[in-house]
Amino acid sequence: MKMTRTTAPLTLFLLCFAGCSDAGSGAEDLEQLNSETCTACAGDCLIESFQVTQNDHVEGGVDYDDHPPVGGNHDSCWASYGVHDTEIAAENWVHNLEHGAIVLLYNCPDGCDEEVAVLSSVAASMPANTVLVSPYSLMESRFAATAWGWRMLLDCADNAEVFIDFYAEHYGNAPETTTAEPSTDCM
Numbered sequence: 001m002k003m004t005r006t007t008a009p010l011t012l013f014l015l016c017f018a019g020c021s022d023a024g025s026g027a028e029d030l031e032q033l034n035s036e037t038c039t040a041c042a043g044d045c046l047i048e049s050f051q052v053t054q055n056d057h058v059e060g061g062v063d064y065d066d067h068p069p070v071g072g073n074h075d076s077c078w079a080s081y082g083v084h085d086t087e088i089a090a091e092n093w094v095h096n097l098e099h100g101a102i103v104l105l106y107n108c109p110d111g112c113d114e115e116v117a118v119l120s121s122v123a124a125s126m127p128a129n130t131v132l133v134s135p136y137s138l139m140e141s142r143f144a145a146t147a148w149g150w151r152m153l154l155d156c157a158d159n160a161e162v163f164i165d166f167y168a169e170h171y172g173n174a175p176e177t178t179t180a181e182p183s184t185d186c187m
Helices: 007-019 090-098 113-125 160-170
Strands: 030-037 045-052 102-106 131-135 143-147 150-154
Touching: 090 102, 090 131, 102 113, 102 160, 113 131, 113 160, 143 160, 150 160
Parallel strands: 102 131
Antiparallel strands: 030 045, 045 150, 102 143, 143 150
């Protein structure tokens, strides 16, 4: 097909438009597979599973559609494991999820020191470089346990066994299973 002067700019525009990517967003990352109530918190607990279809490394922030995210595009640097008292960017800890880690989150603007102590004890009881605990202000529930493709949403965190069971069920079920501290380039 021979291009004319009038079709060449249109063709160039369409090719550029088609090549544009939404890689910096979490827009098309998840398809919910299942949602069921669990017994923790007197039934005020929800476990959800998702099919994660994207896991690219992207530069800059990621605009996740759902909070807390359970996978999707993420930063090339993952977060340090352990307990954090300042919020870690989701695009960093989602990278930890891609490596099979469990991320425990809390959103307690009014404080929840006792519950955070429970989450911290869970993290301390697990093998090194497998669990991260962080505040996360974008979720509606007070607490969450996340793994690649899974999350448990709760409004209580007084029972460590609930989080230990989630860890036992979901740790290591991810596209990559090497867990380690992030490189010095990420710190």
